[in-house]
Amino acid sequence: MEEKLKFDKQKSLFRLIAISAIAVIFVPVLYSGIYLSAFWDPYGNFNNVPIAFVNLDKPVTKDGKQYNIGKDIENNLRNNTKIGWKFVSYDEAKRGVSGTSYYALVVIPEDFSAKIAESKGGKFIKPTIIYEANKGKNFVFAQVSERAAESIKSEISSNIQEEATKALASGLYDVKNSLKTASDGAASLQSGTDKLLSGSKQLSxxxxxxxxxxxxxxxxxxxxxxxxxxxxxxxxxxxxxxxxxxxxxxxxxxxxxxxxxxxxxxxxxxxxxxxxxxxxxxxxxxxxxxxxxxxxxxxxxxxxxxxxxxxxxxxxxxxxxxxxxxxxxxxxxxxxxxxxxxxxxxxxxxxxxxxxxxxxxxxxxxxxxxxxxxxxxxxxxxxxxxxxxxxxxxxxxxxxxxxxxxxxxxxxxxxxxxxxxxxxxxxxxxxxxxxxxxxxxKLKDGLNNGYTTMNNSLKFSVEDVSKFTTNPLTLSDVSINAVKYYGEGLAPYFISLSLWLGALLTNIIISLTKLTKVVKYKFLKTYTGTFLAGSIIVMCQAIILSLLLVNGLGLQTSNIGLFYIANMFIAVVFFSIMYGVSYAIGLVGTPILFVIFVLQLASSGGTFPIETAPKFFRLLSPYFPMTYSVEGLRMITSGINSSRFATISMALLVFMAIFYIGGFVINRTFKGLKRLKAEAD
Incomplete structure (x- = not known):
């Protein structure tokens, strides 16, 4: 009877561990899948984020031309569906930003058109756009809305530049024509002085x-x-x-x-x-x-x-x-x-x-x-x-x-x-x-040379030069390794985090299994057998996670097969690190591995370039495996540099070998020392 109860207890414990192992398989999916799916394309959904726009501008007329810049901006923004613009009064906008209605507000002051009209007339008075954001509400979106305000500023600045450049180019053509007139006048002057010189000689x-x-x-x-x-x-x-x-x-x-x-x-x-x-x-x-x-x-x-x-x-x-x-x-x-x-x-x-x-x-x-x-x-x-x-x-x-x-x-x-x-x-x-x-x-020659130089340089029309100066260059985007969505850019980082957590939990379960002795197979009790069992579990985690990202979220990769293999390889590397640490020092290694996990969050360059991190984290970065896993997965999702990818793969392989072999050596060393101590006693 006692043996039966013991068997039932072991059976129940085995089931619990099996269920836990199965649950652990889906931990990376839950972590990465849920987070990445929620923020896969946040910039594409900014049209749902409300930003208040207030137009206080009053139209003015100068030199027969009407300026109503505020209304022009408002009309343009009404056709802009990228951001949820709300066209409200100033008081409502202030209440909304201070409360919960709006993330930010943009105000066009009442003298905006007047200042632009004066600027186009030669008085350089800078008009002002008022931007106010509730950055505490969402800092990231505050940055986005600030860029929207900068975009409005750039558009208006471009318009002012165009008008000013037209006036400048027109002035240059006037100068060119004046140089021609002056050159002709200088020629006449030179001819006159020549005659006058001849006459002065005759006079003398x-x-x-x-x-x-x-x-x-x-x-x-x-x-x-x-x-x-x-x-x-x-x-x-x-x-x-x-x-x-x-x-x-x-x-x-x-x-x-x-x-x-x-x-x-x-x-x-x-x-x-x-x-x-x-x-x-x-x-x-x-x-x-x-x-x-x-x-x-x-x-x-x-x-x-x-x-x-x-x-x-x-x-x-x-x-x-x-x-x-x-x-x-x-x-x-x-x-x-x-x-x-x-x-x-x-x-x-x-x-x-x-x-x-x-x-x-x-x-x-x-x-x-x-x-x-x-x-x-x-x-x-x-x-x-x-x-x-x-x-x-x-x-x-x-x-x-x-x-x-x-x-x-x-x-x-x-x-x-x-x-x-x-x-x-x-x-x-x-x-x-x-x-x-x-x-x-000399004056005639100088004016002729000046006119010739200007005539050779001014080969463009006033409209052409104004357009060119307003938009002097075209950005030819020939970027490599393109990333389409925000989620694709974060995926390598979150995949690494998910696989690390999955390997961590898998190692905990395997450690509990060894402590409870619910496994009867002799091979599974060995160092290599346990490692293989854990590797299979984490590879399953990697496969399920990859399926979700590729088929569920539509993650684009440069090589789909390599993407699956790389995720499984990274999962095994991470597990080998945790398995080697826990085999060497036991469950005490789990908190250490968690601390390593936290340090890697700041030193792997997952969200921002590692160059932007404090020096301490930049020094730690080359010594953590997640640094290499993030970089390798980025290559697979956007574009592979074969030489660098081989270096990354070798670095991860070195991490796996060091911890796998090191864990076994340290464990056997400690056990040998214990045995020698026991024999000595």
């Missing part, structure tokens, strides 16, 4: 000539002043001569009158002689006639001499008549004939009659000559008076001219000095213009 040459000419003019004016003095003396002599000529004309009038009187007396005398020839004493009369003719000849000689100084035509005619008269009288030898007649007794009466007729002709001619000479003399006197008056005026003008010439001579000297200074200035001007011309040439 002309001023040199003018300076020399002014000196010659000064000398000429001095000579002219000297000649003018001589001219003045000549004019004085002319005036004196004219006065003498005037006096001569007056004397000529008296002589002509005497000639007329004499001619008339001769005529009368001859007439008397002719009528009295036979009555009077002929010789005496002839002698008297000869004396009259002598007087006529003398008088006519005087008149001819006086008339010889007159240039008028009538005077010349009178001179000719008188000369002809004298010539006739002389040619006829009247005087000698009369004197001969006075002594002869010929036909004197007849000759006297002829002589009386000739004398009458002479008297008539002389009267006519006197009339003509009187008219010519009157006109000559008038002309001489006018000539004297003009000569006096010429003298006055000559004196003024002399004074002016003296002044001009003085001023010409000053002009020469000024022209010399001006010539020096013209030379300096030419030098300066030469430098200016060089500068204008």
């Amino acid at each position: 040459s002309g001023l040199t000539t003018a300076t020399n000419g002014s000196k010659q003019l000064e000398n000429g004016l001095k000579d002219a002043a000297s000649g003018e003095a001589q001219l003045s003396n000549g004019i004085n002599s002319l005036i004196i001569g004219l006065n003498e000529f005037k006096n001569g004309l007056s004397q000529n009038t008296s002589s002509v009158n005497q000639l007329v009187t004499g001619a008339k007396s001769v005529s009368d005398g001859l007439s008397a002689v002719a009528s009295q020839t036979q009555k009077a004493d002929l010789p005496k009369s002839l002698t008297s006639a000869a004396d009259g003719i002598h007087q006529i000849n003398t008088t006519l000689g005087q008149v001819s001499s006086l008339l010889a100084s007159n240039n008028q035509q009538n005077i010349e005619q009178a001179k000719a008549i008188i000369s002809q008269l004298i010539s006739n009288i002389n040619s006829q030898g009247l005087e000698s004939k009369l004197r001969t007649a006075a002594t002869s007794s010929g036909t004197l009466s007849t000759s006297l009659n002829k002589l009386s007729a000739g004398a009458q002709q002479v008297s008539a001619g002389t009267t006519k000559l006197a009339s003509t000479l009187a008219d010519v003399q009157t006109k000559s006197l008038t002309g001489v008076n006018q000539l004297i008056d003009g000569a006096n005026k010429l003298k006055t003008g000559s004196n003024s001219l002399l004074t002016g010439l003296n002044t001009a001579t003085q001023k010409t000297g000053e002009l020469s000095t000024g022209l010399t200074a001006l010539n020096t200035g013209a030379i300096n001007l030419s030098t300066g213009l030469n430098s200016a011309n060089d500068g204008a040439l």
Whole structure:
């Protein structure tokens, strides 16, 4: 009866252990499966997380354009289904964030559009978006909502950048066009300075000539002043001569009158002689006639001499008549004939009659000559008076001219000095213009080069440059080892945790089995047999977990077969560690293994890169197996680096060998020491 109760008790204990072993098989599934399924794709479900959006912005109009940025943002967010935007009042949003309704709020202030309008107009006033999150409610989602607010900021910033870039690009084109205009102007300036330089050289040459000419003019004016003095003396002599000529004309009038009187007396005398020839004493009369003719000849000689100084035509005619008269009288030898007649007794009466007729002709001619000479003399006197008056005026003008010439001579000297200074200035001007011309040439070349450079650089339109500056690059995502879901990224970490916990519980159950001695099979009681039994259990855990992840959650792997093998291998490695520790030091090793488990949570780089962990955990990381299991599973789920994967596999194999062999050696060493101690006692 006692044996039966003992058997039933062992049977019940075996069943309990068997049930526990079966339950332990599903521990990794429960741990990883439940957690990963709950958070497999949390970012895809953010549309259910409420965030309050408050639009207080007031539209404004500037430069004919309306700005209503707040409304534009609101309309865009209404079409955004990635986050659960709630469009509420400011008061409700504040109450909701402080309470339980909203995880965060985003507020567009009332001056938002106004500031953007001013910014686009050249006044850089930064608009503000108010973001407030209840981070204590959920820190991870607070980070996500903050990125949403940053996204709004980036979108608006991009819009502002686009407008500012348009203005800048337009300004660049204006600068380019201005450079072209300036270049053309510089070319014209250079051409002008070149001409001006040429003209300055001509000016300098002309001023040199003018300076020399002014000196010659000064000398000429001095000579002219000297000649003018001589001219003045000549004019004085002319005036004196004219006065003498005037006096001569007056004397000529008296002589002509005497000639007329004499001619008339001769005529009368001859007439008397002719009528009295036979009555009077002929010789005496002839002698008297000869004396009259002598007087006529003398008088006519005087008149001819006086008339010889007159240039008028009538005077010349009178001179000719008188000369002809004298010539006739002389040619006829009247005087000698009369004197001969006075002594002869010929036909004197007849000759006297002829002589009386000739004398009458002479008297008539002389009267006519006197009339003509009187008219010519009157006109000559008038002309001489006018000539004297003009000569006096010429003298006055000559004196003024002399004074002016003296002044001009003085001023010409000053002009020469000024022209010399001006010539020096013209030379300096030419030098300066030469430098200016060089500068204008360099300016033209520089502006041309600047325009060419800008023209070669500005190959884009204003729209193109604004779009390019707003979004200057395209991110070509050629990432390797892509992970689609949040759960896929965490799966290697949670698989390792699950398999560690599963191996830990499996080891506890196996240890209890050995203590209760419910197993009767001799092989299973051995070190290797127990290890194989535990390995089978943990491999079952790995297979079930892999099935759930692949078929249940849709985990994508680079190699599905390798994924199963790797999970089973990791499970055996973890179990070998725990089995070796517990075989070496007993159940005391379980708490140690749990501490190792906790340390591995922080040092395996399961959630964040190990580089972000404190130095203590970075130092521990290479000495824990979970570090390698997480990295290896990541390669299998996303992409394998064969060399690194081989290193990881070798490291896990080393962990398994060390703990499997080490546990056996330590256990046998302790038992040997105990036996030696017992024998010694």
